[in-house]
Structures are given as structure tokens and as C-alpha cells.
Amino acid sequence: MKSWETEKQLSNHARVLRYIFRNQPVSRSEIGEDLSLPRSMVTGITTTLVDQGIVRELGKAETAEDGALGRRRLLIGICPEARYAVGVEIALRHFRFCLTDLAGNVIDRLCYAPDAEQIAQVNRAICDGVHQLLARNPGPAEQVIGVGVALPGHLNLQSGGMVSHSTLWSGFNAHALAQALDCRVTAENNVRSMAYERYLFDIESCPENFAFLHVGPGIVCADFKGGVLNSGGYISGEIGHTISNPDGQRCECGKTGCLQTYASESWILKKARLIHASAPRSALRSLAADPGDITLDTVLTAYKLGDELVIREIRDAVRYLAIAAANLAIIMGTEKLYLHSRMFQNSILKDELKASIESQLTFVDKKGSENVEILEFQPERAAIGAAALAIDRLFIGK
Ligand SMILES: [Zn+2]
Structure with a gap:
């Protein structure tokens, strides 16, 4: 009792x-x-x-x-300065560390591109990064409530390991990390961590029911219902692998015509490299000497220069992404749909995407369109979100 x-x-x-x-x-x-x-x-x-x-x-x-x-x-x-949290994001291209207060203000940060050894020994790399950040901030270090980690996969709650398509992350284990750091650790998928950043650090405009759609190398959606993250199974939120066109190309997941093959950064780059190799008059040729040098910025520049093949590719991406986002908004009935993507910082694409989503949501009344917000791309969002995750799970809900 x-x-x-x-x-x-x-x-x-x-x-x-x-x-x-x-x-x-x-x-x-x-x-x-x-x-x-x-x-x-x-x-x-x-x-x-x-x-x-x-x-x-x-x-x-x-x-x-x-x-x-x-x-x-x-x-x-x-009181924002009462406690602090460390948020970590691990990804193939960068390891990011943020020390934040309870209001999400970043006190200090650390970021580097990991080498193969650091990825293989990811737990050790996280320990080193966290120790370095705390050593530089001795005052806040005494009031740290724990460490949140944003993962390029899903957490296996029992084993503490990461469930991922990639075999590179077998060195990650949340339980072992907590022991090595001698502090409390929580971990969550990177896009779900980004949703936490909205929920806890954007209290002015983030409702209790919302969806967060992130478009990067993959496309994932996280959602909060009544202030609770929908944790679902490992396929929950994998919107990138819903089929946009059954007659499309074969996706890395084994299915055909996934949204991933139209709107993800990785496929847009893949297709741009093919254009570079096969279309001698493509603007991409003047922008990059080698197909391997093409980045998302190169593709966007070719789009602005009027490269017809690139325009067609980007138009398809906008079209299929807008359909998927509008379908999500209708099915989930969320109060707000956030979209986060490096690609949609381009104002023309941003306007096209927003207009396309909105045109699909006004069939009942005109209000549906106000609920879509294309966020400013913030590279640190997952790491800051991991700090929000730590605050919510290790401090508020302790
Ligand atoms: Zn797929």
C-alpha cells in the first residue's frame, strides 16, 4: 500500500x-x-x-x-537554470553534443564528423564527447540530469541496442552507456527526438496533438497524441516506405515505388548523379566535375538554373511528398503537421510544397491548411531534441 x-x-x-x-x-x-x-x-x-x-x-x-x-x-x-541536460545525436555524417538548460537554450555544443573507428566504438565516442562538454562547463555539470541520445534507428528497450538497417551501429548500447557515464541515459529515434524538441521547447505554438515529418536521407514521421509520443513498433512512422507508385523503382527496403525513391535526399542525389553521367548538356556538368561531387545544394542550383531533368525530378519529389503529407494529416487528424527538411529551405520549393499540401486539405473546410508548418531547417534539432527527451523522461517523469 x-x-x-x-x-x-x-x-x-x-x-x-x-x-x-x-x-x-x-x-x-x-x-x-x-x-x-x-x-x-x-x-x-x-x-x-x-x-x-x-x-x-x-x-x-x-x-x-x-x-x-x-x-x-x-x-x-x-527556472531554466535549475538543471541541465546533454543531448547527443549520432549519425554517419556527424556526432553532435549539446548542453542545454531546461528551456532548451544551448549553453555549449560540440560537433565533428566521425571516422570509422569512432562509429565502431560509438559508446566510447559518446562518453568522450559528454565528458569534454561537461569539463568545459563545470557549473552546469553539477546540475546535469542525464543524457539523451538521438539514434539513426530505433532503441531495443530490452537489450539497449539499436535496431537499424545498417550494421555499423552494433557498438551502441544505451545500458552500457549509462554504466560507463555513471549517469542516467535515455535514447530514442532521431525524428522522434526532433518531435520532443517541439513539444518541450516550443510551448508557445506546439499543440498536444501533432505530427513531425522529417525529410533527410530517409523520411520518417513522429507523432504526439494527448502529449504522449506514439512509440509504436519499428515500422511505425516509416512513411518513407509507404508506396507512392507501385510501378516505380525498386527501393532499398525491397518494395517498389516507395516515397523514399522520390523524395528522400539520398534518392534525389542518386538520380542527379545518373543525370550527370547520362545527360551531357545538364547544368549539373558545369556545377560538379564528378558525379560524386554532387550535393543537395548542387541539385538545387541546377533546379534554379532551369535544368529540365532536375526540375522534373524535384517536381516529382514535391508532388509525392505533398500527397503523403496530406494523407498523413487526414488520417491522423493532428492539430499541426510540422515539416523539417534541408531541401525545403528553398523558398520556391517551400511555397510549392505548402500550396500542394494545402490544396488537398481544404475539401471539407478552409481551415485545414493553417495546420501545416514548414520549419526552418535546424541541423542541431535532433541533438537539442535528445536533451528535451532527457528532461522529459529522466527529470519530469523520473
Ligand atoms: Zn522502401
Whole structure:
């Protein structure tokens, strides 16, 4: 009985803390009403949080609870410098480390392109990076709540290892990492980590129900329902491997005509290299001496220069991605769909994509279109999201 009560106390504590994170500045009475908790319990929990320096009083609200008369509400919010988290992103092209406060402000960062040895010994590389970051910031290091890791795959909760198409990550293990670092560690898929970055660090505009679609070398979607990440199985959110065209090309997953083969960065590059090799008059020839030198920027420049084959390739990418995104928005019924992609920083493509998605969402009423937001591409989003993940799982929900 006693342990059950302790458990319940902890979970109400976590609920109140999470509510303050998401709704600050907020009054104690609002917390009690929205979470259906007795006023005395909310007062007890918030008093403890204020005593611990985690929550602070922000002053009185402009209006009283009834909008005009009565006592003005005393507002509280999270003290950003009370604790810190380390977010790590591991990917073939870069290892990123961010030290953030509770509001997601990046205090310090570290980034490098790993060599084969660092990828093979990824746990050791993560330990080194985390130690380096903390050694440079001795003050925050004393208040670090743990480490979050964003993965280019999925976490196997039992073994602590990574489930991935690639065999290169067999050196990763979250359990062993926690032991080696002697601190708490949590890990999650990189796109799901990006969704956490929205949920915890963009409280102004991120709703409780939303989807986050990331287009990079692969295309993955993460979603939150009622403030809870949909963790699903290993194929959940793998939107890149839904079929766009059954008569299309064979995808690396074995199926034919996946969205991946039209809209992923890896396939856009692959097709651009083929154009370079087979079309002597392509603008790509003047932009890159060798097909291997072609980057996404090269492709976008060729698009701007009017290269017909590249334009066709990019148009297909926009078209199929817009169809998939609109289908997602309709099926999931989310309040907001975020899109994150390096490619769609190009303003012409961004406008085309947004218009194409919106035109598919206004068949019932005109409002559907307001819910699509193409985010500014932020290379650190997964690492910062991993810090948000650590805060949510290791601090709020501890
Ligand atoms: Zn596929």
C-alpha cells in the first residue's frame, strides 16, 4: 500500500511539473482545475518545486481568474537554470553534443564528423564527447540530469541496442552507456527526438496533438497524441516506405515505388548523379566535375538554373511528398503537421510544397491548411531534441 501511494505521489508530481513546463506562466488554481487535482496537493507539490529552485514565482497576472474582479493570480514557471541536460545525436555524417538548460537554450555544443573507428566504438565516442562538454562547463555539470541520445534507428528497450538497417551501429548500447557515464541515459529515434524538441521547447505554438515529418536521407514521421509520443513498433512512422507508385523503382527496403525513391535526399542525389553521367548538356556538368561531387545544394542550383531533368525530378519529389503529407494529416487528424527538411529551405520549393499540401486539405473546410508548418531547417534539432527527451523522461517523469 505504501509503495503504491508513493508511486501515485510521484506520478502526480510528474503531471504537475510537466503541466508547468507546457503551460507556463500558469497559476496554481489553473493546474488544479486542468489536472483535476485538489488545491492542497498542487500547493504541496509546487511548494516543494519552489524550495528546490526548479519552479519560480513570476508575479501576478494582469487579470483575475474570473477576468475582472477578485484576487489576481500568482503565476509560476520553470527556472531554466535549475538543471541541465546533454543531448547527443549520432549519425554517419556527424556526432553532435549539446548542453542545454531546461528551456532548451544551448549553453555549449560540440560537433565533428566521425571516422570509422569512432562509429565502431560509438559508446566510447559518446562518453568522450559528454565528458569534454561537461569539463568545459563545470557549473552546469553539477546540475546535469542525464543524457539523451538521438539514434539513426530505433532503441531495443530490452537489450539497449539499436535496431537499424545498417550494421555499423552494433557498438551502441544505451545500458552500457549509462554504466560507463555513471549517469542516467535515455535514447530514442532521431525524428522522434526532433518531435520532443517541439513539444518541450516550443510551448508557445506546439499543440498536444501533432505530427513531425522529417525529410533527410530517409523520411520518417513522429507523432504526439494527448502529449504522449506514439512509440509504436519499428515500422511505425516509416512513411518513407509507404508506396507512392507501385510501378516505380525498386527501393532499398525491397518494395517498389516507395516515397523514399522520390523524395528522400539520398534518392534525389542518386538520380542527379545518373543525370550527370547520362545527360551531357545538364547544368549539373558545369556545377560538379564528378558525379560524386554532387550535393543537395548542387541539385538545387541546377533546379534554379532551369535544368529540365532536375526540375522534373524535384517536381516529382514535391508532388509525392505533398500527397503523403496530406494523407498523413487526414488520417491522423493532428492539430499541426510540422515539416523539417534541408531541401525545403528553398523558398520556391517551400511555397510549392505548402500550396500542394494545402490544396488537398481544404475539401471539407478552409481551415485545414493553417495546420501545416514548414520549419526552418535546424541541423542541431535532433541533438537539442535528445536533451528535451532527457528532461522529459529522466527529470519530469523520473
Ligand atoms: Zn522502401
